[in-house]
Each structure stands twice: as C-alpha cells, then as structure tokens.
Amino acid sequence: MSVLLSACGDDGGKGNATNTPTTNNNNTTDDETSSGGSEGNTSTGGPGGTTTNPTSTTTPGDPTETTEGESTTDGSFITPPDGGGGAKECDQWTQDCPEGQKCMPYSGDGDNAWESLKCTPVMENAGQVGDPCTVEGSGVSGIDNCDKGNMCWDVTEGVGTCVALCVGSPDAPDCAQPMTSCLISNDGVLTLCLPSCDPLLQDCPGNNLCIPNPQNPDAFLCVLDASGEEGQEFDACEYINACDKGFTCANPEIAAECDPMAIGCCIAFCDMTEAGVCTGQNAECLAWYEMGQAPPGFENVGVCGIPQ
Template sequence: MKKFSLVSSLLCTALVFGCGDDGKPGATGATNPTTMDTNQTGDETEGDTSSGNATESPTSTSPGTNPTMPSTDPTGDATTGDTTEGSFITPPDGGGGTKECDPWTQDCPAGEKCMPYSGDGDFSWESLKCTPVMENPGQTGDPCTVEGNGVSGIDSCDVGHMCWNTDPETGEGSCIRFCSGSPDAPTCDVPNTTCTIVNEGVLILCLPSCDPLIQNCEGGDLCIPNDTGDFICVLDASGEEGQEFDPCEYANACDPGLYCFNSPYAVECSPDSAGCCLPFCDLSAANTCNGANAECIALYEEGTAPPGYENVGFCGIPQ
C-alpha cells in the first residue's frame, strides 16, 4: 500500500474494542494502543501493527487509526519495532494472532465466512477464523447482532461484512463492508468510505471519511487518520479517560478532536507514558493551543496533504 509522508511519521496504528471497568467490552475504556510520532524531517519508518474492531490503538505513533505503540524518539525515528506498509493496527504485545483464512478471498467452506476475532482474551482483533453465516444475513448498513461480544467473530452479517460499533449491553450494531481488491490494490465499493487495513491485515474495513477539524462522524465516533493519511471514523474507546494530556496507548483512546501522539510533544504529558492525547488544530486559524510553548504543527509535509486536509495540524512543541 502506498505510504504517506507526514511531518509526523506514522509508526503504527491499532484499534481496540472498548473495555469497561468490569472487564467486559464496552465504550468505557480503551484497549487499542496507537500513538503518533511526528517527524519534522518527513522521514518515515515502518512498524508492525495489529488489533481490532473497537478501534484499538497502540502506543504513541503518528496519525493513524489502529496501532500498538512502539517506543519512539522525539525526532520521529523509531527506537523499537519494525513497521510494515499497509498495516494500521498493532497489538499491545506486538504479537500476531492465528490466521486460519483470508478475508480478501473469503476462502472458507460454503456457509461460512472469514472473520476477525480476539483469540487471546483481550478486546482487540488479532486473529482470523471461519464462522457460520447466519440465515438472512445483513448487508451494508443493516442492523446486526454479535454472539458473545464485539470481538467474538460471530455475527449476523453476510460474507465480506462484520458487525461494527456494537453496543456492549445489547450486542447490536450495523453491518460494515470489508475492502475489495487485494492488500496491494484495496478498494471500497461503498460511497464516501476509505479502505483501512489495520491489526496486521486482520481488519480490512471500508470506514466513513471525515474531517478532523469538525469531527463530523456519526454516533460519537472519532475522526482520526489511517495508514494512507486520509481521515476515517472509528469507535471511541476512550471511556472516562482521553482528555487533553491524558496518557494513551491506542489510536482510538482519546476523546473526539484529540489523537494519541508521542508524549514529548507536551510538557504536560507524563514522560513515562508512551503516548499522550493532543488536539488537532487548524493551520489557517489563530493559534488556540493550550499546552506550554505549544504551536499548531503541520501534520503533513508541504504539498503532500490529501485534498481537503491541507490545514490540518496538531498542537505540540516543535521538535
């Protein structure tokens, strides 16, 4: 997949399904690590990414939507972990799950579909398996239900779909389409969506496009960057945390309008935290950053921003 050049280089991204205080999946806590490391030189390093449905992000990295955060240097160079093109999300332990089938080709037996799920007991998608296709399965946008929880891999959607943004109490959500094509040439058949490949290729989702400066996602979802530099709507797994300067580990672990960046970009952030929630800002507006010595820093190198995102920046201390 084509890489994008950010002033803050994306090291990895991972999505998780929120985990409540009772340990059950929900929207009250973040389980996906991802943070953004910004590189003022514009150089990119590659890193592994993995994890799943309730948008999970790992430790601090550059803009993205599903990562496990590797240790990063304030200059944007990664000190640990490799990064791989097309990989959006990485599990907290950096490991890979069991992949029994291919979500691109849907090579399961008749009556089954290839689905992402959590095979290690946490709330992020790191594995793939064949699961039954229910009777009268749901299509794109249809209401759906999951069996067990949002990362079980068993739901009422058709082949090439999964039940997304499920309610932790009722298990109800809506069917979302998988990407079409191949990992090297992904496409989305659904209008106004962008193919997002994360969690080491376990999640291949056509997610709605959005504007990070107005956070125009539906249902309280977050508008954060994916691995191509576009912005997409993902589940808010921040729970009661995720305010400005709060520690974070996953891309979707901050409140709307914020993202998990490397801690050195704000003196208010704990130096012991891999990532820190910092706000997006408008480069064309007056500086409204709250942090000490913080400025609105361009998210993309000059001339490399996707159309419509030329004014997107983030609040931080220039490195």
C-alpha cells in the same frame, strides 16, 4: 464494544506528524474487543511524525488492536498487523470458504481479542452495509447475520451495524464503498472499511472519533472512543483512539505539558487558518502535512505543538 488502535511508526511522509500511539475504543459493555494481534508500525502523519503502535498495549506508531471487553460495546482495542497471531483457517481477502460460508475474524483463545480467522455460516436474509445486525455469543465470536464480505461492528448489547471488509490485498487494500477507508489491524485479521471524516469537524456519528488512518496517511476515519474518563488534552495515551474527540494520541515530545516517559500524549487538532487556538506552552498550530502534500480538503489541518 470498544476498539483500541495502536499508533507507532514513521511519519508517512508527513514531516510535521506527531507520533500517535495505539488506539483504544471503550464503548461500555464489551469494550475490550481486540481486533487481533497485529503489531506493525504505521504512520498517521502530522507534526512530529504521528505514528501508530500495532499492539494495544504500548508505543505509538502502529495501526490498531481491537479487543472486545466487558463493556457496553463488543469491541475495544485495535492493533496493527505484525505477522503473528492465531489460527488462520481462511483468507478474508479472497473469501475462500465453502459455499454458504464466509471468512471471519474471531477470538480463538478466549481473550476477547480478534486474532484468528475461520469460516462461519452466512445467515438467511443476511444484512448489507449499514444494516443493523446481531452476533451469536459475543462481538468476537465471528458469527453474525451480516452478508459475506461484511462484519457486525460496534456491537452494543448484542446489536451492531454491518460494515464491509476491505477488498484487494494486504499490499493493496481498498474499499468498495465511497467515503470509507480501509483499516487493517490485529495482525492483519481485522480489515474494516470505516467511514472517512474531517478531524477539524469531528463529523463522525455519535461519540465516534475522527483519527488518522495508520495505514493511509492521506485519510482520517471514524473509530470508537476508547478514552473513558481520560483522554483530555495532555493526558497520557497508548492508543490513537484513547483521546477525547478533537485530540489525537501523539509523540509526548510535541508538548511541554506531556509526560516525556509516556507512550503517547493527547494533543489537540487545530485549524491552520485560526490564530491563537493552541493553549500549550510555546505551542503553535503545526501543519499536519508538509507543504503541497495535503489531500484536497485537508490543507488547513494542524495539530498543536512545539515546532521541532
């Protein structure tokens, strides 16, 4: 299941951020899993003001919309929260379902995108974070064998891994597990604690991408790769996870080779300490964070682009 993360918004205080469109993760079976219709603008930081577009179909600048499509994975598109969406019969933040049930995101309109919330049974011997898991029906059914407060994620042919849902509140999201970051998408329906990572090392497991967290300008997280056959440098993109590993979906204005009419463009991350790493016309390695604003360990993170 793939996830499309949308990217749009301001630069979140990162004066050098590039605009990052929505992301899409296509893992091959139920790739187009939409995490709900959240469509809000969030910034991912970076030169040029990286932003994420909440919807899974357009502009960079919002978090993400995740959909589960007909691919080898059960989730694919992620979009940021925008206040709309489907039926919300429970609250996944407070887990206010009756005893023996849990509040879960699911697709209520048959479009393979998470846009609704409902109470579903907690199975016996339910899985904990990191455990393998299975789903009933599809990856967007909302029914799995993970414990309360967890969800079966990255489902391929019915099998995935239990990940924790975010804790706290929509205004103050957090993750109980260390080295994870909260991603909110699909109109606030999808709230996942995904592994933190280093964009220069691209140290996510498997083929997962390390991209900016649309909700947290100080964090990068691992998401499914939805680039498919596209996603090379300077390719057009609509989602922050629609570029190959090592690239981010940014504002097309940052590179002369990008289509200025595109929603976003795949731009390479670069190490500020390495000279001559950028290949674009007049491109330099631009600091992702403003001077003195980088979190520890991310001081050298940059993105290739034309100084604005």
